[in-house]
Amino acid sequence: KVTLTDLESKAGVFVDSKRVHRHEFAGSGSFQAGNTRFRITCETDLDSPTNFTNAPGQSIDVAGLIDKLKTAGKIDKYPLEKMINDGGRNLVFATTDPESGKQRAIKIIPTPPGGSEDEERFIRAMKMLQAIRDPSLVKLYRAGRRADFCWVLMEYFPSGSIDDRRESHGIDGRLDWKDSWRVAYCISKSLEVLERNSISHRYIRPTNILYRESEDAWVLSDLVVAKAEDVSQSSAAVTQHVFLPSNLAYTAPERLTGDTSVPPIVSDIYSLGAVLTEMLAGEPPFGYGQLKDILPRLREPPRRVTPAAQFGMNEMLMDLANRMASPSPADRYATAKDLWDGVCRVGRLTGMKTL
Structure with a gap:
């Protein structure tokens, strides 16, 4: 309710x-x-491959599924080792690929009984993502379905997410501007790749930005919530819903107010800007909380990155972050390509390593 x-x-x-x-x-x-x-729009109505609908009277017993999975001990040929994440209704286990011997992660997405529409969405998402192979995105290896869940075998990140980096290397929740630029550089490339494939992510947040230590790079994860923009007429009624994630601190203001006229990539750029603001200034533009907490704050000026945010703040990166996280969509970068060019320009002028 x-x-x-x-x-x-x-x-x-x-x-x-x-x-x-x-x-x-x-x-x-x-x-x-x-x-x-x-x-x-309640979670059960969201047009997202990983937020599945429940028919009236149906519910998903996540605790029971966890017990069932632990008893089985594996999915397909992949042993279920430690649980990495049990947040929300999605579960993530560490596993080892028996053929390569490499560590992987398995994301498990519970489905309600008779959720044929949900399975179709899952298949649609997998087909969409199979066509994209880029180092800036998390690697997906295999996927499958069972009677009460779908699963995806993906890349494992032992070094964790931005939240883990802020906890281990940050000062008062802030990261050094050079480290923050590196995140913006990597993830703006991720958005540019998705944009070229007419896909919006819709769920950018610190826990979905993971560190690939072998390449000293950050990659964008949780791609199974991404959505193709060239949807068919048959699905138009579904895709007009506004997808609101559970963590709203990084959600663009226009999405919080239900404005569907803004291109999704522009809202994704805000979300990345909110993450960048948090890394540099300690909090996202409108703080944390539920919808009832954040909506009233939209009437006030947002938190901006200033020279006082941290010692030695680079003003070019400061301006970049403030433009990305502007409450007004018209003030942001219009495309991910424009953003990528802007981030690269800051890198070149500050002597950072770029492609």
């Missing part, structure tokens, strides 16, 4: 043309505040 509360606003909040002070949504719904109309 979602509870909507009007905190004595002047314009009022309306549901079905009736002014309300408090209203509970049992599922998806819409409301109007001032001149803006909002739509609440």
